Amino acid sequence: MPRSYTIRTYGCQMNVHDSERMAGLLESAGYARAEDAAEADVVVFNTCAVRENADNKLYGNLGHLRPAKNARPGMQIAVGGCLAQKDRAEIVRRAPWVDVVFGTHNVAALPVLLERARHNATAQVEIAEALEVFPSTLPARRESAYAGWVSISVGCNNTCTFCIVPSLRGRERDRRPGDVLAEVRALAAEGVLEVTLLGQNVNSYGVEFGDRGAFAKLLRACGDVPGLERVRFTSPHPREFRSDVIAAMAETPNVCPQLHMPLQSGSDAVLRAMRRSYRSGRFLEILDEVRASIPEAAISTDIIVGFPGETDADFDATLEVVAKARFAQAFTFQYSPRPGTPAASLPDQVPKAVVQERYERLVALQEEISWAGNRAREGRVVEVLVATGEGRKDAATRRLSGRARDGRLVHFTPGEAAIRPGDVVSVAVTYGAPHHLVADGPVLSHRRTRAGDAAERPRPSGTGLGLPGFGPPVAAAGTSCGAL
Numbered sequence: 001m002p003r004s005y006t007i008r009t010y011g012c013q014m015n016v017h018d019s020e021r022m023a024g025l026l027e028s029a030g031y032a033r034a035e036d037a038a039e040a041d042v043v044v045f046n047t048c049a050v051r052e053n054a055d056n057k058l059y060g061n062l063g064h065l066r067p068a069k070n071a072r073p074g075m076q077i078a079v080g081g082c083l084a085q086k087d088r089a090e091i092v093r094r095a096p097w098v099d100v101v102f103g104t105h106n107v108a109a110l111p112v113l114l115e116r117a118r119h120n121a122t123a124q125v126e127i128a129e130a131l132e133v134f135p136s137t138l139p140a141r142r143e144s145a146y147a148g149w150v151s152i153s154v155g156c157n158n159t160c161t162f163c164i165v166p167s168l169r170g171r172e173r174d175r176r177p178g179d180v181l182a183e184v185r186a187l188a189a190e191g192v193l194e195v196t197l198l199g200q201n202v203n204s205y206g207v208e209f210g211d212r213g214a215f216a217k218l219l220r221a222c223g224d225v226p227g228l229e230r231v232r233f234t235s236p237h238p239r240e241f242r243s244d245v246i247a248a249m250a251e252t253p254n255v256c257p258q259l260h261m262p263l264q265s266g267s268d269a270v271l272r273a274m275r276r277s278y279r280s281g282r283f284l285e286i287l288d289e290v291r292a293s294i295p296e297a298a299i300s301t302d303i304i305v306g307f308p309g310e311t312d313a314d315f316d317a318t319l320e321v322v323a324k325a326r327f328a329q330a331f332t333f334q335y336s337p338r339p340g341t342p343a344a345s346l347p348d349q350v351p352k353a354v355v356q357e358r359y360e361r362l363v364a365l366q367e368e369i370s371w372a373g374n375r376a377r378e379g380r381v382v383e384v385l386v387a388t389g390e391g392r393k394d395a396a397t398r399r400l401s402g403r404a405r406d407g408r409l410v411h412f413t414p415g416e417a418a419i420r421p422g423d424v425v426s427v428a429v430t431y432g433a434p435h436h437l438v439a440d441g442p443v444l445s446h447r448r449t450r451a452g453d454a455a456e457r458p459r460p461s462g463t464g465l466g467l468p469g470f471g472p473p474v475a476a477a478g479t480s481c482g483a484l
Contacts, residue, residue, distance in 0.1 A: 062079075105132055146194060155169045230405065239277045263302065379428065
């Protein structure tokens, strides 16, 4: 029997992408995905260093696995991702029952390190300082038959004071457009309907090879891929967001009317302290330009509350920008210091009680805005790509779920139709809730797809991965890595 594996994924979309590559590498090396994750021979943690208490969560999970490891000496535990890149040998020191530690730059080494750890009967810690193999060139075991992640770049050249990602992912490296498009075409040929283009800063794509218009060109090229119905991307940075990208979004039919644009703060003083190279006025100008070209665009954002030195006036400025921006959704976070970032040592850390009170006010305002935006969609017909990860809303209504083209979550009643994940339906919105839309009328149209055919085939459960879309199916999906 082949050795079995399971992967536990935390953090951003890039981690989900990397976990699919880890799964592909393991299966290429002869491993099989565990039917029961609790019985896996190999447990891989793909970690995040951005979220608060990420290290406590990891060591807690490792502690829970220690009895299983003691009872099954052949079991192996591997830790990869951003926290592994940061903590390195500290992981084995604190959890000596871990077999392998590998970083963000050497994902491809996972099968070799596992074999070496078994052969040598000792922990293997290997952290590369620079990217060895672009992850997208590695084999993948994708979680979805209808949606795929496609990395266009890795790393980040920005120096935001709250963010540890550049030190863990390295300087930005861009894939060649031909390689990206080859992967997109291959996915579409397999029946994938939707791709999400990934990068820490997608709209700086092309700088490495001298073409600042490369991202807009890439979006337009995706419009020529046969069978590809939806294109999304995350995350852009306001500094480099250009008019040619907006035009490409507006003029390429399969690019979805959805934009995730991290604001972080509405205060120019705080943006300056964060080293965010734009100001609130410029941010709002970008949104105006997007909406002038794409009136139905659903725009989401990231906002940090309580950054060091944030005053009442600074926070009021954030509320003012949010009120003007009318975001469809905002991922709001309370600032917490990240060791190794410049902001961690800044004076004037905001008291926790003040941060909490501001956070609650911001959430209340954004919920009111989101709800109004969703209510305005009542009576409209929307096209929904039926999703696996969203599941049934509840047993009583038998609702299924999926994403509209603008990324909004839609719960709908399927009636007697045999609708599968990956199929496409049209429904009329009957109710706009604060965080989703409901369509309880009849399904107006139903298109069966090759992705739906593939979804009917049974697949073992064993990894905790997510799907592209507006909401956060994994820890911080839908947000930029540096948001927390």
